[in-house]
Each structure stands twice: as structure tokens, then as C-alpha cells.
Amino acid sequence: MDIERSISALNNPVRRQILEWLKDRSNFPPALPGHEDLEGVCVAYIQEKANLSQSTISNYMGLLKQAGFVNSERHGQWTFYRRDEEKIQAFLTAVQGELLKP
Amino acid sequence: MDIERSISALNNPVRRQILEWLKDRSNFPPALPGHEDLEGVCVAYIQEKANLSQSTISNYMGLLKQAGFVNSERHGQWTFYRRDEEKIQAFLTAVQGELLKP
DNA sequence: TTGGAATATCGAGATATTTCGATTTATGGA
DNA sequence: TCCATAAATCGAAATATCTCGATATTCCAA
Numbered sequence: 001m002d003i004e005r006s007i008s009a010l011n012n013p014v015r016r017q018i019l020e021w022l023k024d025r026s027n028f029p030p031a032l033p034g035h036e037d038l039e040g041v042c043v044a045y046i047q048e049k050a051n052l053s054q055s056t057i058s059n060y061m062g063l064l065k066q067a068g069f070v071n072s073e074r075h076g077q078w079t080f081y082r083r084d085e086e087k088i089q090a091f092l093t094a095v096q097g098e099l100l101k102p
Numbered sequence: 103m104d105i106e107r108s109i110s111a112l113n114n115p116v117r118r119q120i121l122e123w124l125k126d127r128s129n130f131p132p133a134l135p136g137h138e139d140l141e142g143v144c145v146a147y148i149q150e151k152a153n154l155s156q157s158t159i160s161n162y163m164g165l166l167k168q169a170g171f172v173n174s175e176r177h178g179q180w181t182f183y184r185r186d187e188e189k190i191q192a193f194l195t196a197v198q199g200e201l202l203k204p
Numbered sequence: 205t206t207g208g209a210a211t212a213t214c215g216a217g218a219t220a221t222t223t224c225g226a227t228t229t230a231t232g233g234a
Numbered sequence: 235t236c237c238a239t240a241a242a243t244c245g246a247a248a249t250a251t252c253t254c255g256a257t258a259t260t261c262c263a264a
Binding site: 042043044054055057058059061062074076077078079 | 239240241242243244
């Protein structure tokens with residue numbers, strides 16, 4: 001739980017927006033054929049919704065992943081990203097612990 | 103509650119450290135004579151502890167104040183800063199609301 | 205009213221972040 | 235095998251943040 005890295009990752013409105021979108025798979029187009037069972041979302045879908053370049057979104061997802069907020073799973077040529085609810089919760093607990101008076 | 107501004111203010115280890123120090127008045131030298139009743143801490147004390155320049159700390163305290171994490175009270179030539187526990191709590195609630203799945 | 209002390213503001217150089225397009229690295233299918 | 239597609243990485247320009255010293259402001263005390 002690197003709080004420094006996590007706060008940096010959150011310090012950007014688009015990255016926070018992506019985390020919100022990922023709360024609900026239906027914020028994105030339907031799953032690709034043969035990948036209906038996957039909860040994750042591919043980079044191209046996120047890119048389309050965020051309206052930023054492919055390389056920027058790939059970079060953003062890397063930062064969110066390093067921060068622990070998302071996991072990735074590669075299936076063939078696609079990388080599917082999904083939220084890591086446990087790590088998100090752990091981050092919130094850590095920030096509370098740091099910010100709140102004992 | 104400007105979450106953008108608050109996260110930016112937290113996106114710096116020294117500013118987070120200052121918020122921690124301010125949890126307990128005894129992290130700093132005793133109150134100046136005639137100001138024993140004040141909970142806050144003057145800029146000079148914070149500067150000494152953080153070991154950064156006066157202007158940097160003044161700037162930092164301004165950012166923390168804009169973010170709502172601290173209040174300031176001017177008494178004569180001194181500005182006393184102290185944590186705003188309610189706003190800190192409000193920020194934590196807001197971040198939770200934004201990060202956590204409903 | 206003048207001098208000094210505490211803080212705030214200004215301007216600037218160094219460093220970090222944002223974001224892009226171009227390139228590289230997988231992978232799957234014809 | 236070769237091509238096309240998805241994603242990652244690279245290099246760079248634009249912008250933002252960090253941090254300082256110098257200066258301005260405010261206030262108290264002599």
C-alpha cells in the first residue's frame with residue numbers, strides 16, 4: 001500500500017473518472033465475442049470513452065495498476081482492466097488512518 | 103468540498119506530514135507568551151520542523167487552507183494554523199463516495 | 205514614527221506531469 | 235509465413251509543481 005503512488009494516481013480527473021466508469025461494466029460497449037465472462041474492459045473501450053490518445057490511456061491504466069486500484073488480465077491481444085475493490089478499500093482505510101486524529 | 107484541490111494538496115509528503123504534526127500541539131514548541139489559549143501553530147514553528155524555506159511553508163499552508171484542511175487565525179504578526187477536523191472528515195467521506203462502489 | 209519581526213507574495217530555475225504521435229511488441233487469423 | 239490489430243513503450247513539447255531567495259505587507263513596540 002504505497003499511499004504516495006496511490007494519491008498521485010488519483011491526482012487527475014480523468015483517471016478518477018475511469019475508476020468510476022469501471023464500477024459498472026455497462027458504462028462500456030458489450031463484451032467482445034468470446035469474452036462475455038470477463039468483468040474487465042479493454043483499453044480501446046476506455047480510450048474511446050475518455051477521448052484521449054491510446055498511449056495516454058495505456059499510460060493511465062499503468063499508473064492506476066501500479067497504485068493497486070486496478071488489475072489487468074491479458075487475453076490474446078487484449079488487456080482487460082477491472083477495479084480491485086479490496087485494494088481500493090485498503091487505500092481508503094490507509095488514508096483515513098493517516099488523516100484522522102487517533 | 104473541492105475534491106480536486108484537496109487531492110492536490112495531499113499530493114505532497116511534506117504537506118501530509120504537516121497535517122499529521124498538527125494533530126498534536128505538543129509536536130511543536132510551547133505556545134508564545136500570551137497565546138497559550140490558542141490551539142494553532144505559527145508558521146515559523148512549522149517551518150523549523152519541516153526544514154524548508156519560510157516562503158515554501160507559507161505557500162504550503164495556503165494550499166492546505168484552500169483545500170479546507172486547516173483554518174488560520176491571525177493574531178498580531180502571527181498566523182496560527184490548526185486542522186479543521188470537520189472538513190477533513192468531509193473530504194474523507196467525499197473520497198469514499200467517489201471511490202467506493204455503491 | 206521608525207525599526208524589526210512574522211508572514212505573504214513575487215519571479216525564476218529545476219523538476220515532474222500531461223499528452224501526443226511514432227514505434228515496438230505481442231498475438232491471432234488468412 | 236505475413237498481415238492486421240491491440241497494447242505498451244519511447245521521445246518530445248507544453249504545462250504544472252516545487253522550492254528558493256528577494257521583496258512587500260502587516261503589525262507591534264520603543
